[in-house]
Amino acid sequence: MRAIFELKNVGYQYTDTRKALSNINLSVPEGEILSIVGSNGSGKSTLLHLMCGLIYPMEGSIAYKGIEFQEKSFKKAAFNREFRSSIGFVFQNSDAQLFCPTVLDELIFGPLQLGYPKNLAIERADEVVRMLHLEAYTDRPSYMLSSGEKKRVAIGAVLTTNPEVLIFDEPMSGLDPKTRSFIIDLIFELSQVGKTIIVATHHLDLVDYLKSRVVVLSERHTIEKTGSSDEILSDTDLLINANLIAEYSHRHNGTVHKHLSLGFLSHRHGGKS
Amino acid sequence: MIPSFLKEKETVSPAKPSSRRNFNFVDRTAKNMAAFLLTSMQQWNTSRRTGxxxxxxxRVKVIFVLAYVILVSLTHKVEFQLILSGLFFILFLASKINPVRVYLKIAGLAFFFGFLVFLPAALNLFSPGEIIFLFAQFEHERKWLVYHIPKEIGITREGLNLVARISLKVFNSISLTFLLTSTTGFEQVVKALKMMKVPDIFLLTLTLSYQYIFIFSQTILETYQALKMRWWERGARAETNAILSGRMGYLFRKSWEKYDQVYHSMVARGYTGEISLYHQDALKxxxxxxxxIAAVFFAACLFFFL
Structure with a gap:
């Protein structure tokens, strides 16, 4: 499988003292589901922004389908068109992503920008509306929707252009369990139809469900480990070190236990009683 | 569940743009927003250095800045303004602030808001004197109502001196502002102003405005990034305007909601119209x-240069 993204020794920092990423080496093959996990501030969003060509590496290089890109690459119309139409990015903050007057406008915005015929754009929007159960909201402005509905619209707005690669930044944050479950199923189904999926999250249950390859970013902003979801999720020490799980004190019947914070791992009793 | 078009590779080729679009505008806006956020973070960083x-x-810094802004505006000699520039340069160095970076910004601002704005004052129309650059010469001078057009129009030595003096004053005043903002966190400035009996309503407005400028810069930046991801070359000015007006409406509504929430959270915590700040350490x-030292220098300047 050819690599969609190839990152070599990538580094990025926002200010002299605020490092975001350091020495990132990563390859994303076509059709893969890749989960990028890490605690808050570990550099997940920065990594996604680099891959999407929204910011550019200060060290190292990033290649898209074998073509290295930097800021000036996007000045070339052909590359810009190919790149932007192939990569769909679902932002963490749906409010920032949705800017059209109504949900339907939002959904047809991408295809119309790409110069697709209006009837094709509307046809696609209709299909996406049905898939995401947005039938009741098409004529509403996005600010009148709940967080879960906004997230579904944000995903739909990206899907109508049928991108090859879908990148999700914290798709589960702020959602209720039903919407979370819906989005997990959707991401999984999209991967089954051949989309390359990259998800940044600190929700390990998503990683567990997707059974993806996992990259763990440490709090030192480097890649701590790469492996299968089973391999990563069974490495409790790694998850604790990366601040992805923590042990909580728990008191019952006059006894103090230490519990791990996540349900998918075996319930561990330990620590001081 | 998954629509059929998503199961296939994209077959529709994106159309080539029919004309050059306003994409540079989007890029510039995103860059400016990113620059604002970066500057805020850099200032926060420099204010925490050990300089x-x-x-x-x-409080000392606020008093120093206010007093020296008055001093800068009171004195009219170019040599004196140059001495003050030297003093501020030394203070930047002693505070471990990169002088190249900061002076590029100061020089740019002073050029636009000082030199360019006041350059017409160098003409003999406003500053009579010895003409050193002649622009136009007429056969005879003209008078019309209250206006008087002399025989020759040009830049005078006295006019240039005036522009240099005003530009230096602007340069020094901006330097002072940068000295304060680069070495003092915004919250500390607010606290100092509170101690100096600046009205609460002003401080509250200032604090909330600063906070929301920061938050909304982030929102605008994210919006433009989202736009960039889906909006590459095509589009028309009307479309751009529609999106921008929609965004402005969104920000207005969001800011109203945020202020409302903040106000309610303040009331819920006992706010009755007066801001109470925790005890501030005594001066060392x-x-x-x-x-x-600053007072002695201030007095000496007044004595020798006024």
């Missing part, structure tokens, strides 16, 4: 020493 001004109490010996 001369960073080690002083915010180094604060008094700095104030003393």
């Amino acid at each position: 001369l001004l960073q080690g002083l109490d915010a 010996m180094k604060d008094y020493l700095f104030l003393f």
Whole structure:
């Protein structure tokens, strides 16, 4: 499988003292589901922004389908068109992503920008509306929707252009369990139809469900480990070190236990009683 | 569940743009927003370094800046303004602030808001005197109502001196502002202003405005990034305007909601119209020493240059 993204020794920092990423080496093959996990501030969003060509590496290089890109690459119309139409990015903050007057406008915005015929754009929007159960909201402005509905619209707005690669930044944050479950199923189904999926999250249950390859970013902003979801999720020490799980004190019947914070791992009793 | 078009590779080729679109505008806006956020973070970083001004109490720095802005505006001699520029340069160095970076910004602002704005004052129409650059010459001078057009129009030595003096004043005033903002956290400045009896309503407005400018810069930046991801070359000015007006409406609504929430959270925590701040440390010996030296220099300047 050819690599969609190839990152070599990538580094990025926002200010002299605020490092975001350091020495990132990563390859994303076509059709893969890749989960990028890490605690808050570990550099997940920065990594996604680099891959999407929204910011550019200060060290190292990033290649898209074998073509290295930097800021000036996007000045070339052909590359810009190919790149932007192939990569769909679902932002963490749906409010920032949705800017059209109504949900339907939002959904047809991408295809119309790409110069697709209006009837094709509307046809696609209709299909996406049905898939995401947005039938009741098409004529509403996005600010009148709940967080879960906004997230579904944000995903739909990206899907109508049928991108090859879908990148999700914290798709589960702020959602209720039903919407979370819906989005997990959707991401999984999209991967089954051949989309390359990259998800940044600190929700390990998503990683567990997707059974993806996992990259763990440490709090030192480097890649701590790469492996299968089973391999990563069974490495409790790694998850604790990366601040992805923590042990909580728990008191019952006059006894103090230490519990791990996540349900998918075996319930561990330990620590001081 | 998954629509059929998503199961296939994209077959529709994106159309080539029919004309050059306004994409540079989007890029520029995103860059400016990113630059604002970066500057805010850099200022926060520099204000936490261990330098001369960073080690002083915010109240001392606010008093120093206010007094020296008055001094800068009171004195009219170019040599004196140059001495003050030298003093501020030393203070930047002693506070471990990169002088190249900061002086590029100061020089740019002083050029636009000082030199360019006041350049017409160098003409003999406003500053009579010896003409050193002649622009136009007429056969005879003209008078019309209250207007008087002399025989020759050009830049005078006296006019240039005036522009240089005003530009230096602007340069020094901006330098002072940068000295304060680069070495003092915004929250410390607010606290110092509170101690100096600046009205609460003003401080509250200032604090909330600063906070929301920061938050909304982030929102605008994210919006433009989202736009960039889906909006590459095509589009028309009307479309751009529609999106921008929609965004402005969104920000207005969001800011109203945020202010409402903040106000309610303040009321819920006992706010009755007066901001209470926690106790601020007493001034230290180094604060008094700095104030003393600054006061002596201030008095000397008034004595020798006024």
